[in-house]
Amino acid sequence: xxxxxxxxxxxxxxxxxxxxxxxxxxxxxxxxxxxxxxxxxxxxxxxxxxxxxxxxxxxxxxxxxxxxxxxxxxxxxxxxxxxxxxxxxxxxxxxxxxxxxxxxxxxxxxxxxxxxxxxxxxxxxxxxxxxxxxxxxxxxxxxxxxxxxxxxxxxxxxxxxxxxxxxxxxxxxx
Amino acid sequence: xxxxxxxxxxxxxxxxxxxxxxxxxxxxxxxxxxxxxxxxxxxxxxxxxxxxxxxxxxxxxxxxxxxxxxxxxxxxxxxxxxxxxxxxxxxxxxxxxxxxxxxxxxxxxxxxxxxxxxxxxxxxxxxxxxxxxxxxxxxxxxxxxxxxxxxxxxxxxxxxxxxxxxxxxxxxxxxxxxxxxxxxxxxxxxxxxxxxxxxxxxxxxxxxxxxxxxxxxxxxxxxxxxxx
Ligand SMILES: Nc1ncnc2c1ncn2[C@@H]1O[C@H](COP(=O)(O)OP(=O)(O)O)[C@@H](O)[C@H]1O
Ligand SMILES: [Mg+2]
Numbered sequence: 001x002x003x004x005x006x007x008x009x010x011x012x013x014x015x016x017x018x019x020x021x022x023x024x025x026x027x028x029x030x031x032x033x034x035x036x037x038x039x040x041x042x043x044x045x046x047x048x049x050x051x052x053x054x055x056x057x058x059x060x061x062x063x064x065x066x067x068x069x070x071x072x073x074x075x076x077x078x079x080x081x082x083x084x085x086x087x088x089x090x091x092x093x094x095x096x097x098x099x100x101x102x103x104x105x106x107x108x109x110x111x112x113x114x115x116x117x118x119x120x121x122x123x124x125x126x127x128x129x130x131x132x133x134x135x136x137x138x139x140x141x142x143x144x145x146x147x148x149x150x151x152x153x154x155x156x157x158x159x160x161x162x163x164x165x166x167x168x169x170x171x172x173x174x
Numbered sequence: 175x176x177x178x179x180x181x182x183x184x185x186x187x188x189x190x191x192x193x194x195x196x197x198x199x200x201x202x203x204x205x206x207x208x209x210x211x212x213x214x215x216x217x218x219x220x221x222x223x224x225x226x227x228x229x230x231x232x233x234x235x236x237x238x239x240x241x242x243x244x245x246x247x248x249x250x251x252x253x254x255x256x257x258x259x260x261x262x263x264x265x266x267x268x269x270x271x272x273x274x275x276x277x278x279x280x281x282x283x284x285x286x287x288x289x290x291x292x293x294x295x296x297x298x299x300x301x302x303x304x305x306x307x308x309x310x311x312x313x314x315x316x317x318x319x320x321x322x323x324x325x326x327x328x329x330x331x332x333x334x335x336x337x338x339x340x341x342x343x344x345x346x347x348x349x350x351x352x353x354x355x356x357x358x359x360x361x362x363x364x365x366x367x368x369x370x371x372x373x374x375x376x377x378x379x380x381x382x383x384x385x386x387x388x389x390x391x392x393x394x395x396x397x398x399x400x401x402x
Contacts, residue, residue, distance in 0.1 A: 112391065117398075119213075123381060123382060126378060127382050130379075130382040148382070149379075152377075152378045155378040159215065159376075162215070
């Protein structure tokens with residue numbers, strides 16, 4: 001999952017300090033893996049260098065996390081590209097997809113389209129595997145079937161999520 | 175606008191059964207030899223779209239054009255002839271006639287078209303062979319398994335070598351092995367005869383037999399080709 005894009009998207013609702021970003025991330029997406037402060041600062045300095053965020057103010061007082069960051073126009077565009085780009089179908093995609101869906105809803109982008117595009121990407125790979133199955137021997141068929149069932153599981157999750165977008169939108173924008 | 179080379183096209187279809195529309199400006203297009211999956215959640219209007227395309231139900235507004243001619247401008251008799259001769263249908267539960275044997279079921283569209291019994295059943299048997307169910311030709315639908323019955327239904331849909339096959343959840347009642355085989359046989363046969371297949375399904379592994387998918391949501395059909 002791209003921590004940089006996620007932090008960037010969290011800035012779309014307004015400027016935040018590093019510690020505030022970490023807290024927002026952990027609350028929404030860090031259930032099993034909260035961020036380290038170090039990750040936040042190294043990520044933010046990279047985003048700063050790339051012009052995707054800017055320093056919006058520096059708080060007086062001690063501690064390393066005094067900078068307040070704001071997203072730039074280039075940053076917003078970058079988030080848009082990331083959300084519009086389907087993920088390569090691979091195992092354990094859910095956390096990335098879940099993050100993207102939540103961020104799309106939080107930033108007022110079209111989460112339904114995001115899921116449609118992802119379904120399409122999955123189906124493209126499933127077609128390839130299905131074609132290989134048709135022409136291959138039994139061993140090929142079994143190997144392709146294994147991959148197909150996994151991709152199908154992703155898509156079942158996707159359909160269920162699509163059906164619950166309304167409810168999810170209410171929760172994340174509350 | 176009708177895409178060049180398309181065999182069956184729908185533009186701006188609206189259809190309501192009650193206050194909320196089942197179709198609300200749906201577009202669709204398919205060309206000969208193409209397999210298009212129609213996906214979307216239950217109740218999204220997939221079957222309604224299929225039935226409008228096949229001329230089974232009349233949309234409240236919008237146009238369905240087959241081979242350059244709007245269905246709405248055809249006399250009823252001509253539309254029925256089209257459904258019998260140029261369209262083939264496969265539904266979730268085979269919908270075979272229980273009193274007829276499997277070969278009689280598969281031969282039925284040819285008999286309705288006026289073919290002699292012997293010739294109709296000879297051709298039907300060829301399709302049963304192709305669908306790997308020639309051995310049950312003399313049995314009645316009640317005496318065969320779901321997978322076998324569905325293969326007979328596919329044979330019946332193909333026996334007239336239709337130009338468009340409408341399949342609404344054709345594997346919905348089958349286990350995965352039978353479902354896959356039916357999809358393989360159906361799409362192989364369609365490709366050989368250059369038939370177009372409108373394949374309604376909510377299952378991704380079934381949709382993977384298509385060339386592209388459209389997604390029905392909020393009464394609209396979104397073509398996902400080129401969306402990525
Ligand atoms: N004959 C009918 N009478 C009343 N409502 C119908 C009829 N057929 C479909 N509907 C309604 O229209 C909507 C779309 O149905 P349908 O096309 O069967 O969806 P799908 O095939 O995607 O499950 C649903 O809300 C369904 O309840
Ligand atoms: Mg249906």
